[in-house]
Amino acid sequence: MKEDVLRQIGTIARALDSIANIEFKDLALNRGQYLYLVRISENPDIISDHLARMLSVDRSTAARSIQKLIKHGLIRKESDLENKKIRHLFLTAKGETLADVIEHENRYSNQMALSGLNEKEQLMLKELLQKVENNVSENWLFVKNGGKREY
Structure with missing residues (x-):
C-alpha cells in the first residue's frame, strides 16, 4: 500500500512537472527553474542555502540554477549589509512578471488536481x-x- 501511494505521488509530480516544463518553455525557463522563481518571489531576501533546502536540492544544483536565472536577468543577488559573504536573492522586474504567470498556472493546476474533492x-x-x-x-x-x- 505505501509503495502505491509513493508511486501515485511520483506520477502526479512528474506529470505536473512535465506540463510546467512544456508550458514554460516559451518563457525561456529550463527544467525546474520556475520553482526557484516562485520560492524567491514568496521569500524575497532568501539566501541560496535556504532556497536549496526548501527545494530539497543540493547547494551546487541550486547554485547552477541561480546563475542561469541571473544570466537571464530574472533574479539578482545583493550582498548582506553586515556580512558581505552572504548574498540575498531577489526577483528582477522581468522575474516578477514570470513569477506571476507561474503562480497563475499553479493556481490552475491546483484547482484541476483537486476537482471533485x-x-x-x-x-x-x-x-x-x-x-x-x-x-x-x-x-x-x-x-x-x-x-x-x-x-
Whole structure:
C-alpha cells in the first residue's frame, strides 16, 4: 500500500512537472527553474542555502540554477549589509512578471488536481501531504548529511 501511494505521488509530480516544463518553455525557463522563481518571489531576501533546502536540492544544483536565472536577468543577488559573504536573492522586474504567470498556472493546476474533492477532503489531503513532506524532508536531510538508512 505505501509503495502505491509513493508511486501515485511520483506520477502526479512528474506529470505536473512535465506540463510546467512544456508550458514554460516559451518563457525561456529550463527544467525546474520556475520553482526557484516562485520560492524567491514568496521569500524575497532568501539566501541560496535556504532556497536549496526548501527545494530539497543540493547547494551546487541550486547554485547552477541561480546563475542561469541571473544570466537571464530574472533574479539578482545583493550582498548582506553586515556580512558581505552572504548574498540575498531577489526577483528582477522581468522575474516578477514570470513569477506571476507561474503562480497563475499553479493556481490552475491546483484547482484541476483537486476537482471533485470537497473542502473537507481538500483540507485533509493538505494536512496528510504535509506530514508526508515533513517525513521525507527529514529523511532527505539525514541522508544528505551522510546518514545511512536501514531498510
